[in-house]
Amino acid sequence: MKADLRYEKEVRASSAYRTVESDIRRGEMSHAYFIVSEDKDAVDTLFSLIAMRVYCDTVCKECKECRKILMRSKPDVKFLAEGDENFSVEEMSALTEDAGMTSFEGGAKLYFFKNFERVSEAAQNKLLKTLEEPYPNVHFILSAANTGSVLPTVLSRSKQVLLTAFPAEAIREGLIRSGVEEDRAERGARIGQGSFTRARILAADEDFSRHVSEVTEMVCGLKRSADVRGYLKSPIFSKERFPATLSILEIVLGDAVNAHLGLPLVLTESAKEIGEIAEMYTVAALGAALDVVLTCRIRLKANCIAQNVADYLMLKMVEVKYKCR
Numbered sequence: 001m002k003a004d005l006r007y008e009k010e011v012r013a014s015s016a017y018r019t020v021e022s023d024i025r026r027g028e029m030s031h032a033y034f035i036v037s038e039d040k041d042a043v044d045t046l047f048s049l050i051a052m053r054v055y056c057d058t059v060c061k062e063c064k065e066c067r068k069i070l071m072r073s074k075p076d077v078k079f080l081a082e083g084d085e086n087f088s089v090e091e092m093s094a095l096t097e098d099a100g101m102t103s104f105e106g107g108a109k110l111y112f113f114k115n116f117e118r119v120s121e122a123a124q125n126k127l128l129k130t131l132e133e134p135y136p137n138v139h140f141i142l143s144a145a146n147t148g149s150v151l152p153t154v155l156s157r158s159k160q161v162l163l164t165a166f167p168a169e170a171i172r173e174g175l176i177r178s179g180v181e182e183d184r185a186e187r188g189a190r191i192g193q194g195s196f197t198r199a200r201i202l203a204a205d206e207d208f209s210r211h212v213s214e215v216t217e218m219v220c221g222l223k224r225s226a227d228v229r230g231y232l233k234s235p236i237f238s239k240e241r242f243p244a245t246l247s248i249l250e251i252v253l254g255d256a257v258n259a260h261l262g263l264p265l266v267l268t269e270s271a272k273e274i275g276e277i278a279e280m281y282t283v284a285a286l287g288a289a290l291d292v293v294l295t296c297r298i299r300l301k302a303n304c305i306a307q308n309v310a311d312y313l314m315l316k317m318v319e320v321k322y323k324c325r
């Protein structure tokens with residue numbers, strides 16, 4: 001059985017994988033890595049590839065070791081902080097204790113953290129001791145969408161690895177290979193900003209054109225703070241659609257910058273609305289608004305209430321529009 005790894009070819013070619021792979025090949029795998037990336041789909045695949053590479057030179061996906069990793073049934077390889085819940089200090093205590101014990105199968109022990117941003121500060125501090133005095137043959141591979149909530153000491157004790165944006169063509173091919181229809185893959189790749197996760201979500205958006213119109217309509221209609229209230233109940237801010245709304249908003253604001261600079265637009269079909277937004281916002285205001293979007297993304301991931309985030313988003317957008325005239 002050959003298990004399917006999403007975007008395997010593209011992630012294997014990434015500098016992040018090649019860096020870690022070459023460390024393993026030279027027998028110099030670091031006791032801790034830190035991978036900063038919002039692209040959780042790519043991180044999933046990267047983790048599986050690294051884990052297989054530790055136990056199998058060719059990452060064949062077919063031998064006993066590879067299969068155990070793909071089935072998540074190897075006791076010495078743990079995948080942690082994969083969901084939305086916070087990783088507590090108690091869990092970290094149990095884990096660091098576990099790390100100090102001999103491995104089940106006599107080889108290396110690996111601990112992967114997908115959402116390290118979900119690990120509390122106290123739990124990070126707990127891990128820090130283990131990072132400072134590493135156990136032989138025990139490796140931590142940590143990843144977070146951003147380093148805002150990561151202790152600088154954790155970062156400085158880890159080898160930092162960059163998972164850079166993927167080229168649009170690689171995303172298009174990867175999406176098609178994973179079963180996405182061609183025209184949708186094309187759209188996702190065009191607007192996914194180098195992220196497989198973002199591209200996949202946008203490619204799957206059933207009502208993409210309508211969603212874009214709703215977002216541009218909100219931005220155009222947001223003239224003063226009194227207007228915020230009218231949009232709070234808009235379906236674009238529902239819990240399910242909010243993340244895609246933020247991605248679209250980023251593209252819209254980026255396109256307004258393009259309009260200012262006379263560069264080609266990504267959303268060609270919304271040229272009229274983009275022009276209107278470019279008239280409302282200066283380039284500086286658009287830059288500030290893009291920062292606001294980023295903050296909202298972090299707040300949503302931290303499980304803030306959607307309506308509060310929407311309120312903050314729109315009030316801040318009005319504010320930067322006036323501030324950066």
Ligand SMILES: [Zn+2]
Binds near residue numbers: 057060
């Ligand atoms: Zn293998």
